[in-house]
Amino acid sequence: METVGARRTGIALTERQRIAWLRLIRSDNVGPVTFRDLINHCGSAENALAMLPELSARGGALRAIRIASVEEAERELEAVRRFGARFIGIGEPDYPPALRQIDGAPPLISVKGDLSIATRPSVGIVGSRNASIAGAKFAAMIARDCGRAGYSITSGLARGIDAAAHRASLDTGTIAVLAGGLDQPYPPENIPLLDEITEGAGLAISEMPFGWEPRARDFPRRNRLIAGISLGVVVVEAAERSGSLITARLATEFGRLVFAVPGSPLDPRCHGTNGLLKQGAIVTTSSADVLDMLSPISQIDPSQDFVVEEPDKSAAPLPPPDDDDRDRIISSLGPTPVDIDDIIRHTGLPAQWVYLVLLELDLAGRLYRHPGGMVSLVMQD
Incomplete structure (x- = not known):
């Protein structure tokens, strides 16, 4: 098996930080983008947890925001450990570099x-x-050949x-991304396969809480992780309305x-893949088609762009926006x-103020975040 590059980089979280991170991401209205914005604004997860009530109230929340407790986080950490698993933070060495x-x-x-x-x-x-x-045979061939290439x-x-x-x-290494918690694999018939993966040269990954049963809307979230972890995505037999096409679209958005x-154009299972080819996907009839295109980019730059640290105290902080600026x-x-x-261009206000108000x-549940960094307001009656 060849070796294709990946270097481990990052800083391990302390146990206290891990609990604070888990509490923050498990609190109401805190998703991955909001988590990052909170860290950037507050300097640490602990500071963010302390500021959540004030920030959500300023955003017009109609009720107090639910903040995950220390006890809840400790229980989930312990359950994951008993299961033989662990949590990895985005800045830690074992976090998938491409996903980061x-x-x-x-x-x-x-x-x-x-x-x-x-x-x-x-x-x-x-x-x-x-x-x-x-x-299935073609997918297995691609998997074997790419696995042998490292x-x-x-x-x-x-x-x-x-x-x-x-x-x-x-035998060469596989990653199973789950739509539910690590202990809630789907479909049940593939539980023996998952056991083979985690007991051998493989890894199971989930972003969902331990014990979470997957729902329909959780599968596109899973597909986003598949696209994010991978340098390239091979689509084999996908119908016109297929979760695989969601994975392909996300892969394109991620570069x-x-x-x-x-x-065959007569096989409904191939309508989606043939459509991808019309949209510019790479025609794939052999493993060489994949390996030749991936070879120049297989050395992942593992540089860490998510750094958790206290904000620079030497710079004078910008005063918060007043009510008129918030209204604008x-x-x-x-x-x-x-x-x-x-x-930012429309209002002419500092970017820091715009990001803070958003x-x-x-946090108040009044903002929709759309793909590509777009946002819209939740219209209230």
């Missing part, structure tokens, strides 16, 4: 298995749950193409390569998504 670089990367992931797999360059392989024999194989543990890719890379395997920012928003840079609205 996407917008909205989860600040904490729970993982179980061989941690050395997490930092290797990865190829995503996704496709139809109702796969044909030929499709890549891990990332997929979603689903039936069909996902399962074929995982099984073919059990990843998208490979599509052509199929809020009145520039509506139900139509707009780019944050456009809000953060307050977000």
